[in-house]
Amino acid sequence: MIANVVDAAGPATIAELGERVLAGGLISRAEALELFALERPADIFDLLSWANRIREKFKGNKIHLCSIVNAKAGACSENCRFCAQSSFYQTGSPKYGFVDPEPVAEAADEANRNGVTAVGLVAAWKGLTEGPMLDEVCARVRELKATGKTRPDVSLGIIKSQRVADRLKEAGVECYGHNLESSRRFFPQTCSTHTYDDRLETIGYLKNAGIKICSGGIIGMGEAREDRCDLAFALKDLGANVVPVNILNPIPGTPFEKNDPLPVLEILKTIACFRFILPRQEIMIAGGRTVNLRDAQSLIFMAGASALMVGNYLTTLNQPVEKDLQMLKDLGLDPTWDKHGFSDQENGGGGCAAPAEPAGAKA
Numbered sequence: 001m002i003a004n005v006v007d008a009a010g011p012a013t014i015a016e017l018g019e020r021v022l023a024g025g026l027i028s029r030a031e032a033l034e035l036f037a038l039e040r041p042a043d044i045f046d047l048l049s050w051a052n053r054i055r056e057k058f059k060g061n062k063i064h065l066c067s068i069v070n071a072k073a074g075a076c077s078e079n080c081r082f083c084a085q086s087s088f089y090q091t092g093s094p095k096y097g098f099v100d101p102e103p104v105a106e107a108a109d110e111a112n113r114n115g116v117t118a119v120g121l122v123a124a125w126k127g128l129t130e131g132p133m134l135d136e137v138c139a140r141v142r143e144l145k146a147t148g149k150t151r152p153d154v155s156l157g158i159i160k161s162q163r164v165a166d167r168l169k170e171a172g173v174e175c176y177g178h179n180l181e182s183s184r185r186f187f188p189q190t191c192s193t194h195t196y197d198d199r200l201e202t203i204g205y206l207k208n209a210g211i212k213i214c215s216g217g218i219i220g221m222g223e224a225r226e227d228r229c230d231l232a233f234a235l236k237d238l239g240a241n242v243v244p245v246n247i248l249n250p251i252p253g254t255p256f257e258k259n260d261p262l263p264v265l266e267i268l269k270t271i272a273c274f275r276f277i278l279p280r281q282e283i284m285i286a287g288g289r290t291v292n293l294r295d296a297q298s299l300i301f302m303a304g305a306s307a308l309m310v311g312n313y314l315t316t317l318n319q320p321v322e323k324d325l326q327m328l329k330d331l332g333l334d335p336t337w338d339k340h341g342f343s344d345q346e347n348g349g350g351g352c353a354a355p356a357e358p359a360g361a362k363a
């Protein structure tokens, strides 16, 4: 027997909103919430189809690939409840200090071989202040940039001064990963050692320095659809260039270890709603893709995704890059994104390496 589900929006509403976004218009929060409320699979697939058209209109058939290096692992002072690298939880995650030049050079080689636009150095710590560690970070960024093989991006946590952001810019950082994680309302349930406003302040310094912003969040932490919707609008307001969507991969030992996984259609619908709200942004599917979407991974592009985190995540494995490249080829999508640049930024689009997993000081 089929459940009698009443959707907030039907095919006519989806089409009307889809046409509007395709024509360059915007949807309101109330309209977006109607899309988030869709339940019937047929309606959700309708939504995906429109999100696919919007992606094609604003992003063409190009898919931007990013990878990351866990540049400083574990023993983090923060208590982000999703994160294997927090010192508050026993997870068995590796711990080591800031990365030497060799692994970074290897990551650049691998990125170059696979046509990956950027390599992001991600550090598990609260943030970065002026001092020897900032000098070392800048040295690694310069080395990575000097290879000419990839774009050096970073995700280094909270910044409390304009000078730090300026130094990173001078070293060659073009894009900084710093997630909002969720809505302002839900954020306190994800972390109590720093605040949503700490994150917004950091993003302000980075933007002042002329650094592009890669900021998104994690879905599946127990937040409501309304929180996902508000996250998307907050990212729109702050002008994120790239929006990574992570899907919680519950790590044993963390407070979210027993979270129920989100249904696949709920994940795809969320990506599609993000595309309706953020038509020109680079929407990147990052951590938790393989484990949560399994055989449905390729549907993320139909749902509106235009970027992909490839290679392993910070503390968990991804499927092999070759498999991702084959998936793109099979779908007629082109991963040969503009060489390390931001050529589609002029129209309000985005493109940079991003934090991948819901971990790391992209915090």
Ligand code: SF4
Pocket (backbone or CB within 6 Å): 076, 077, 078, 079, 080, 083, 084, 085, 086, 087, 123, 124, 125, 126, 157, 358, 359, 360, 361, 362, 363
């Ligand atoms: S998400 Fe980042 S800041 Fe939070 S615990 Fe993990 S490494 Fe630390």
